[in-house]
Amino acid sequence: MLALASLLALALTFVSPAAAFIECSVLDYGAVADNTTDLGPALTKAWEQCVIPQVTTTVADNVLLYVPAGNYLLASTVTFNGAANWNLHIAGDIFLPFNPSLTGTMLTFENCQNILLNGPGSIFGNGYRYRPGGDLTLYPSRPRLIRFQDCNDCEITAVTLYDAPQFHVTIIGNNNEAHDMAIIASHIGETDGFDMSGNNNYVHDVSVENGDEVGFFAVSDTIVNVLQCVTVKTPTNGFVAERITCKWTAGCNIGSFGDTNTAVNVQNVVYSDVTISNSDAGIMIKAYPDNIGTVKNITYNNFQMSAAAYPLYISAFWAGNGVDTGKLSISDVTFNTITGTGTPTRPAVLLDCNKATPCENIKFNGVSLTDTKANSFTNACGSGVTGIPAC
Ligand SMILES: *[C@@H]1O[C@H](CO)[C@@H](O)[C@H](O)[C@H]1NC(C)=O
Ligand SMILES: *[C@@H]1O[C@H](CO)[C@@H](O)[C@H](O)[C@H]1NC(C)=O
Numbered sequence: 001m002l003a004l005a006s007l008l009a010l011a012l013t014f015v016s017p018a019a020a021f022i023e024c025s026v027l028d029y030g031a032v033a034d035n036t037t038d039l040g041p042a043l044t045k046a047w048e049q050c051v052i053p054q055v056t057t058t059v060a061d062n063v064l065l066y067v068p069a070g071n072y073l074l075a076s077t078v079t080f081n082g083a084a085n086w087n088l089h090i091a092g093d094i095f096l097p098f099n100p101s102l103t104g105t106m107l108t109f110e111n112c113q114n115i116l117l118n119g120p121g122s123i124f125g126n127g128y129r130y131r132p133g134g135d136l137t138l139y140p141s142r143p144r145l146i147r148f149q150d151c152n153d154c155e156i157t158a159v160t161l162y163d164a165p166q167f168h169v170t171i172i173g174n175n176n177e178a179h180d181m182a183i184i185a186s187h188i189g190e191t192d193g194f195d196m197s198g199n200n201n202y203v204h205d206v207s208v209e210n211g212d213e214v215g216f217f218a219v220s221d222t223i224v225n226v227l228q229c230v231t232v233k234t235p236t237n238g239f240v241a242e243r244i245t246c247k248w249t250a251g252c253n254i255g256s257f258g259d260t261n262t263a264v265n266v267q268n269v270v271y272s273d274v275t276i277s278n279s280d281a282g283i284m285i286k287a288y289p290d291n292i293g294t295v296k297n298i299t300y301n302n303f304q305m306s307a308a309a310y311p312l313y314i315s316a317f318w319a320g321n322g323v324d325t326g327k328l329s330i331s332d333v334t335f336n337t338i339t340g341t342g343t344p345t346r347p348a349v350l351l352d353c354n355k356a357t358p359c360e361n362i363k364f365n366g367v368s369l370t371d372t373k374a375n376s377f378t379n380a381c382g383s384g385v386t387g388i389p390a391c
Contacts, residue, residue, distance in 0.1 A: 024050030025066045033070025035095060040076035043067075051086050060116040060155070061087040067121065068092055074123075077104045077143070084113035090121035090159055098129035100139060105147040105170075112151040119159035119181070127165040131188035142166050148173060157181055167192045174199040183208045185227055193249070197233040203241045206230070210248035228253050229276070234293070235265040244274045251281040251308065254298065257291050259320050264293030264328060272301040282311035282342070285330060286318035289354075292327040298334070305340035311369050312338065312349045314359055314380070326356025334363045335384075342372035351380035351388075360391055 024046045027033070031042035043065065051065045063086045070092045080088075088107075096106065106123075109115050123145060130142040142165035148154050151173040161168050161183045167190065168183050178194055183206070185191045193208030210227040229246035232239050232254045246252065252271055257264045264287070276282050282305050285295060305311050312335060316328055330353060342348050348369040353359035364384030374387075381391035 021062050021064055022050075022054045023064045023066045024054070025068060027068060031067070031072060033068070033072055033092060035071040035073050037073065038075040039067070039072040039094060040074055040078050043078045047080055047083075052083060055083070055085050058085050058114065060085050060114050061089075063087065064089045066091070067094070069121075071095065073097060074106055075099065075102070077102075077106055077108070079108040079110055080112065080115075081110040082112065084115070087116040087118065090117070090119055090123070092121045094121065094123045096123070096125045096143065096165065098126055102143050103141045105144040107145065108147045108149060109151050109154065110149045112148070113153055115148070115151065115154045117146070117154075117156045117159060119157070122160040122162060124162045125164035127163040127188050127191060128186040130165045134187050134189075136189040139165070145169065147171075148176060151176060155179075160184070164191055166190050167195060169193065170195045171201060172197050173201075175201070177202045177204075178206060179203065180205045182206065185210050187227070187248070192228040192231055193246075194230045195228070195233055196231065196239060197236050199236070200238040201236075202239075203230050203244070205243045207245035207247070208249055209246075230271075231255075232266060232269055233257070234262070236269065237265070237267050239269045241271045242273055244271070246274065246276045246279060248278050249276070249280070251276055251279045251284055253281065253284040253286055254295060255284070255286040256318055257287055259288045259290055261290045261292055262288070264291045264295060266295045267297050269298045270301070271299070271303075274300075274303045276303060276308050277306045279305070279308040280310075281313060282308035283313070283335070283338075284310065284318075285314040285333070287316050287328050287330075288320035289317055289323050289325055290320055290327075291316075292325075293329070295328070295330045295333075297332045299336065300334070300338065301336045303338045303340075305338065305342065305369065307341055307343060309343045310346050310350055311340075311342045311372070312367070313351075314362070315350070315352045316354045317352055324355050326354040328354060329357040329360075331360040333359070333361070335365065335367055337366040338364075339366075339368045340370075342369050344371055344373065346373055347376045348372035349375040349377075349385055349388075351377045353379040355379050362388065364388075
């Protein structure tokens, strides 16, 4: 009886959504849940012929582009361009093929407004097939998974993403939210969890895991761009990340910003309640020496680290030619309550900044990291850890 009751409760939680809604099932537009028929054309057709004509309200989950339970092959990229107020509801499991000529992003939402992408289904990227044995040179333009490009007020939740061939979720726009979901990848390089830019975006209650330790710290002492957890890209004004778990990743980063004099503007960022374990980096701000602009007012609260290489690291010279142009200003960065362990051969705090525009007002409150080398400060000032010069 008890088992039946809890089964019923479970079933009820998966009945979706309660309000009157219109369901545009891909099965009515050519999809077959046989894991062989390409889901791409059916998604496009159902969206064009059913979703778009029926969107009449500003409520996203009134009109569903629905992928019912079952196994589907997604063999081609799909772009939903210029639409508002609908819901891609994935109840099934979607599998990517291995196809060396497949490139771009599998699901792109472009110029959009108020889109909800939710589960309870999953997308399996089969990324490991593009880089067998973790070979980081193969297929540099292998597919990415999900992109919101110039989208506002969108939400992604309750969908589980496995092993994208390249980046999992990229969101560019304002007031978007990613929450209550997991990303689980293999160790093949450039498989970031969440890459966020724009204003007032919000990521919370997510976990990102890179699944295996092959390559962890393996490539000399440089940080391999393995899998960034929750990352802020430029331009960003206002970003909050809360309750984040990063396992076998390259940590929570701001940057990198790319080379060739990229104009940088990242301000008013807060990360809180983050757990980082077995990581190639903990918290990083990473720039190229050619970058021009500002990184300012960044706060990190309550990080628990274990075995994090470079737990707290700000670098103006993360990559690029190393010439100190001094055109990127990094200031007002605060670390509050950062505890746990680093790695014995690397500093807990490493600040490597520009000569002409030193990192200014870098504050440490309650930073207690063990198992690390001595801290290192170049062209930086602030307070709260031994050895940092006052500004
Ligand atoms: C679906 O096909 C993919 C290969 O395209 C395979 O990796 C996956 O295991 C299949 N899924 C199921 C549930 O059979
Ligand atoms: C710094 O950022 C926080 C979070 O966005 C914001 O509340 C605060 O007003 C900002 N401070 C300044 C001086 O801009």
